[in-house]
Amino acid sequence: MIRRGCSKPLASAALLSGLGLALAAGPALAQSKPGTLRVAMTAGDIPLTTGEPSQGGEGIRFMGITVYDGLTRWDLSKADRPPVIVPDLAESWAVHDDDKKVWTFRLRRGVKFHDGSEFTADAVTFNFDKLLTKSAPQYDEAQAVQGSLWDGSLASWRKIDDYTVEITTKQPDANLPYALANIFMSSPRRWEEMGRDWNKVAQKPSGTGPWRLESFKPRERADLVRNANHWDPARIPKSERLILYPMPDSNTRVAALLSGQVDWVEAPPPDAIPRLRQQKMQIVTNIYPHVWPYQLSFLDDSPFRDVRVRKAANLAIDREGLVKLLGGLAVPAKGQIDPSHPWFGRPSFDITYDPKEAMRLLAEAGYGPKKPLRLTMIISTSGSGQMQPLPMNEFIKENFKDVGIDMEFEVLDWEALRTRRRLGAWAPENKGRSGINNSTAYWDPDIGLIGPAASFMPVPLGFNWGRYKNDKADALATKAKQTFDPKEQDKVLAELHTVMVDDAMWLWVVHDLNPRAMRPNVKGFVQAQSWFQDLTSVTVE
Template sequence: MMSAIPLRRAGAVALCALACMSAGSAIAETVLRTVPSSDLKILDPVWTTANITRNHGLMIYDTLFGMDEKGVIRPQMVDKTSTSADNKTWTFTLRPGLKFHDGTPVTAQDVIASLARWGKRDVLGQRMYEAMASITAEGPATVRMTFRQPFGAVLDALGKPSPLVPFIMPKRVAETPADKQIDDLTGSGPFTLKKEDFRPGDRVVYRRNPDYVPRKDAPSGLAGGKAVHVDRVEWVFLRDTQTQVNALLNGEVDILEVVPSSHYPQLRTDKRVQMVDIMPAGPFTVIYNHKVPPFNDARVRKAAMLAINQEAMLRAQATYRDFYKPCASIYLCGSPYASDQTGFFTGKPQFEQARKLLKESGYDGKPVVIMLPGDAPALSRLPVVYGQLLRQVGFNVDVQATDWSTLITRRTRKEPPEKGGWNAYITFWGGVDASSPITYSPLTGNGDRGYFGWPEDAELETLKTRFIETADAAQRKDIATRIQLRAIENGILAPVGEGKAPTVVRSGAISGLLPAPAVLYWNVRKQ
């Protein structure tokens, strides 16, 4: 953990350097320092669905399309789009002047390679490639996709804001096998990152990309012009919430991406800082490992879901009612596909029914390992309370503390817990991500090809295919509700309710933050 002392020393060194410069010899850099939501350990945004890695990807990569703050998919790297009358052929031409960080132009071949790697790991990408007949380069800057049947979610896929995002990388990087992490950080976006500027557990230093050509459109969410107004953005990792708050109040950092709930009353009234509501609410979700006992039994998963007490779990995690809301729907409450048709699941504990199911399953009392990310304050209390609720049902629970980077690595393992695997963990999803069955990553039933936990449910996958194939709004709503009921009945995931927290900045120092699924650092100015 970094204390406030090194930050002060760093500031003193910067001031000394500025004072020592002769007049007109140089211009001081504008450095924006922020405390992100968690530590960054994995740099490959196609290899993991961790939000912090997605946020890193937004810094150094660009996308063909982007979602604006109203949820509309708009062109980003793409200049022109055309679609055939039968909706089976899509053609995209890139904007002129696009370059990678090494100065080489972005070409159609780079796009094809990037999409191919992404499509091997992303659930919606897999669906798109299953429907695709071919993807070809029609010249240096034009890509053509041809489908065997109409695929109504092309723009949803190419402009999706949630992990995994189809970021565009150089062909040589994108040719890295999808099950291996990339080691080349050459990107296509508004910031650059050098390997020596990546210091896990300390900080990551992003530098403005002077060769990046923003769109001329006004910025909106993940779309529009990504104009950078600072020279450097430093992600400073401070694990202790009190240290975070002290650093902000002392001016050593400029932004806390997430307000620590325990310090909410203090920060809400302190005139040195300002709270800004830019990120939408999102759901907390229990992910069960369907591969290993006991959650390979649907009765056990159902028993575990019946133990959930959303109000108790959310109150323990967020403390203040402004920060949470119980919601039994799998989709974000208030979003177009949210539904109160949730079958047996209410978000309130049903202990007697849960005990009955657990007994019927023949559960042998083997410890259930729930991973707890101690360095992620926004998640760290939920596993403790859930463990207590599961014990009331009859589970033998082992809540194992770890850090977030270890958790997201460990969750890739399919072995039993005693061999390094896991049984369950709780995570958080952005509200935009969780508002549709085709962007909500854990809502999958395609086994080893799907999200961690690897549930198998052919009926769920069939429903998702029907959702993708239709453009009729009423039919989509009906199918989305049926997907929700199927997912709950089979224990694909368990809703814990919704949480949100404002971002907090130094008063009068920061402007231009955009409403978006992540804290974005283009369009931001530091006074």
């Protein structure tokens, strides 16, 4: 459906709608059970359990790095610095000197799946085939769709010996270790035991991760238990159980925390923060590589083909006002990348609030009172990293109205929006849509910069939803993929971001601060500067 937004005062009211009921819960009546961590997710359903989770980054956080391991992983143990890629199921890796498309991965010995079978090179090839080889008996369309975000550069793979795998990419790709942190290893034996049926595997999956999935009910809860035999003693969970509840409505999450139904909530609504603090709840935030934008269409029927329109729309947004609406749980964006990041570069287009200049640019582009600019944006009700999408979009709608832009919304749930993003702006389902409000991260170069800006990247991997094409961006993206020295790659990526901002490639709004609220007896959590978080250190006293 397409619906119109409401006035700016009502945007704040939308955020508060129903919150009175949540706050009326008063002091928590229920008590936490020691050793059990209960989490309210923003997702509307339990993420796919078979290996490649659905529900975006939140699915990876709660059903990926919990139940499974990848060949690489993010070190999420520190709060004072950005995480880095470290060995996981692969002890080491190297790109070949004479062919930069070929990598060798040395696997960790002694790792067991939850079903007791051994992790070897055969398991690695099994899992790559389940995502990319349609003729393989284990190929799974559901996992392939989710994995397409990460496996687009893989050309081939082969077992060298039981603990060595060779991976060849389609082109030289310095970012392969980043991608492999999101490709998770499922047990081949469990797939055989369940009659080679992934639907049955979903009920009893087997990974190598620090948690085992005990049971789940769609849209209700998932119960995970500690894997006391995890191969890394430092990452054996300190809690006995982890219970996940899908709660896409922010007010429901607040009520659940205050009533004692859960110990931890993702993305509490800003207006609830004072009451949560009054009730001695912990409010934890940290900077991290994440941005809340509108990805734009560059098709022939899109007004955003005109750079003047793109710049005008960026200048029309009162980001400081939006940050106030969000209770200070965000910072204004100056582009895809935060200015403190080494990839920011030196763009000349200053993304600020300048409605007069926005109106001037729109008039120059042929829009005005007699010909308002009309847009239809695809937005979500909630979801992984979407913050408070309905009131935020209503607020921006009023900003746009002030300069002569008439914006309407097509409102979807999060997973439906992700499907429409993967299809691209040219899909029949997206016809006539000017953009899609899909929050995104820049924890690795492909996700943050190369994918969105390069016309040669596959759509699911690249986030190039709108078919953006810029020769300078393509050249720099290619150069970055082929630059294996990290410091030199940083310089290339800074140049690429400069091009993206000066061309106003997207509408960038805010960087959120990744807030979560938890009860006073939740201990040991270290909030990494990442969209992903490690729950193995957390206890409930």
